[in-house]
Amino acid sequence: MALCLWWPGFELELERVRTPQLVDQPLALPTPGDRRRIEMGCALAASFGVEPGMIVSQAVALCPALVLCEPDPDFHDAARDRILGILRLWSPVVEGSSDRGRLFVGVDGLERLYGPPARQIETLRARLETLSPWLASSVRVGYAPGKFAAWVAARSAKPAGSASSGRPGAAVCVAPADLAAFLARQPVDVLPVSPRTVKRLRRLGVGRLGRLVRMPEPALVSQFGADGRRALAWARGERIDRVRPEAPARPIRVALDFPSPIGQLELLHAALDRLIERALEHPRRRGKSVRGLRVSASLEGGGSWSIRAIAREPTSEPERLGVFLRSRIALDRPRRAVETLRLELFRFGPASAQAGLFDPREGAPHVPSGHWRRGTASFCRRSGARRACCGFGSAAPRLYRVLELEPESRLPERRHALMELA
Template identity: 25%
Template sequence: MRRIMYLWLPRWPIDRRHLSQRKNIGAPAEEAPFATVADAAGRRLLAAVNPAATAAGLAPGMPLADALSFLPGLATALAKPAEDAAALRRLAEWCGRYSPWTAPDGADGVRIEITGSAHLWGGERALAADLMARLDRRGVAGRIVIADTLGAAWGMARFAEASGNVLILAPGELRAALALLPVEALRLDPITAQGLRRVGLKWVGDLYAMPRDALVRRFGETVARLLDQTLDEMPEPLSPLGEVPSRRVRLSFAEPITEPADLMLATERLTADLVPRLAREGTGARRLDLAFHRVDGRVERIRLGTARPSRDPRHLAALFKERLDTIDPGLGIEDMILAAYAVEPLPAEQIGLPGQAARNETSGIAPLLDRLGNRLGLDAVSRLEPRESHIPERASVRVAIGEALASSVAPAKAEAQGQLAPGPGSLDPRLRGDDGIRPPRPIRLFDPPEPVEAFWLLPDDPPFRFMWRRRRHRVMRADGPERIAEEWWRPGASGEVDAIRDYYRVEDEEGRRFWLFRAGLHGGD
């Protein structure tokens, strides 16, 4: 059974402003009447009011002139919806400690899917009580409703009459609880809700007996769809704020921690808890995220990737250790969550035997690539990958270690021919040219090619002397020519004679070797 927890923040713009102005989380809220003001169609209206202004009779949407005439001592400030939305997004991210399926809803709500995670907190009521207690300590007013659907939780949070700040609807209680709510609880726009009231449909229960076809013909598909979604008769997707991890582990502390040594010990414990789960599934982590939840609601993160799947706890902990100095613990870290966002199959590997090194991830080049990628980014570490082309500059491309690009020759084909696919630290024979098909190729090419002034006796003979970078070189040994024509089947091919190249491998009097080519045939321009 799907369970949704909805957090409604009726005074979020006011509470957000107080949070940003306090020097510590225990500072009292302002008691003087206060409101934020926004411009709408050339009029200045109240956007949000604090409890003191509400007690004085003010409400959002009231013109500022009327509010000042009614309460001359009202303090005002311009509304900042962009900052409110950014803070709400950070709050939704902070709620990720309860479930990875969190997202802001509108301008004053956070939706959280707690299916399968409530038991980790001792049940739904204990989970909601923990969230409400943390909000109360920060001075944020809110109301929490847990129900089977998002629509039911949204409507009950805003329109249900209840004494407490936490309301839990048991499975199967939707219809009875929603029947007493106004039609606005279905998330309808004001015009549609007014149209329903005009024909006598004032409560959600009044719509239960109405045929869906009649509702669609009279009020459109929106009313019928929202009603069915609220009653769990039609699925409603819940998109999370970010990517949902495939596996995650959490560690909570009795007291907030700030020391780097404590953070490192907690990181080692989290990696040790995650690895057995990966081992049981035969997978390894490729992309990890370590979140540090501070007591002030801010979330610090360390994100890293690996060159190949890994489930070595010491190796993963060492990667996080290199970046722990980037974490600001603030007043303390109360929760740490390690999440694996990308995992790949990783079969069991042979451990080392006496007198023989182990051929696994800890003995290869993968740990080095991980450390370099952790410092520079995996996109900055690349390797050469072959491509099927006889044009030298097209025969290979640089591929980031963190990417999984398909080669023009599949690894399965190479294995079928009894060949081993090149690893991240090896050079493919096709790049060297010693695959038995083409002459040897140099490892390094100039891009673009550098001009050379050459001299030869016969048109197709190798040059006997050439000048490069204003220095003369006398050719002692040479091989060639190797004629390479243009790939005429590619789009944009010129088809001109100058596209034909004659390549020569030469060695000068000092033993230095060069790979030269002549563009076009002898006698051309």
């Protein structure tokens, strides 16, 4: 059994709580970058025709009173982390999702602690109310077998303050015996498949999951492939996805405060190189390569900016990490001057094989531990290359190093470059 907690428009509602003057205003959250589009809009903005994916200028033309909330990922992530902390004290099995406002809790075995499902939900609401009354009153709760059914149940719950709900943020509890009948009444939009598959199902006249269940599986597979088989398993209630517990992350965080806000990209790159070196020198990073990075900043005049990147290949070389992050910053740069720059290493891998081949401590001048710099690493690679070529005599081959430049570029020639190891 799983329990889903869902706050629709989580980021926008947080902005309303932070700024009470926005309570009755139509709000929208634009995407970062130069070509800005609407990422999320409130119900009031949707009544004017504002939809996700719409260009900002078009949305403002439809709703002149639309208020654009600048993205503040640090504030939104901090609120989500506080909710996760409350949930982990209530149950050891807690899992997040790509949507900040949708969280899952495993409830198997909690009957002995908190009683039946209705009592469990009341206990959880009381804990959320200690954090914020808004969190307890606006949450929609779904209780059902598996994450998918729990999410559909939370989606079916009445919104906060609805007259028919009887209480704010009513919950929907689905017993295992009632799962098939409950799912049969739901629209096909709830299926976690591609939007193209949902659109094709609607063109075929399949608007509810009950209609989908009556279709033969071979026909669905021939038309939709793996999406058709998965959709049928979810619609029948045969696929029960368990809640996977997530261990609290222990990322490595470093920060740099500037005496005066900086807006020049060159100064930002230099500060980022400094933060990379400090993060790699952290004791918890030793013996591990880096795969997941997050760069965030506090902007002048309020607000924040952040980018999250996952490297294709884990590495512990500061040059490669710097090139990788600079390419991401070029696609989504801060819109205002930066007051504080932060770097977070949150995903690690095994020790880099390249570092083991050319050991930086062999054949290099003595440098105290934790103080290696680019010049020392370059010397070690060159000396290692010379030792590797000595065994070939006059027919020694040339050794090259693959340098990652723009891994996401459409042009293959710009993704990597060969640099000779002299």
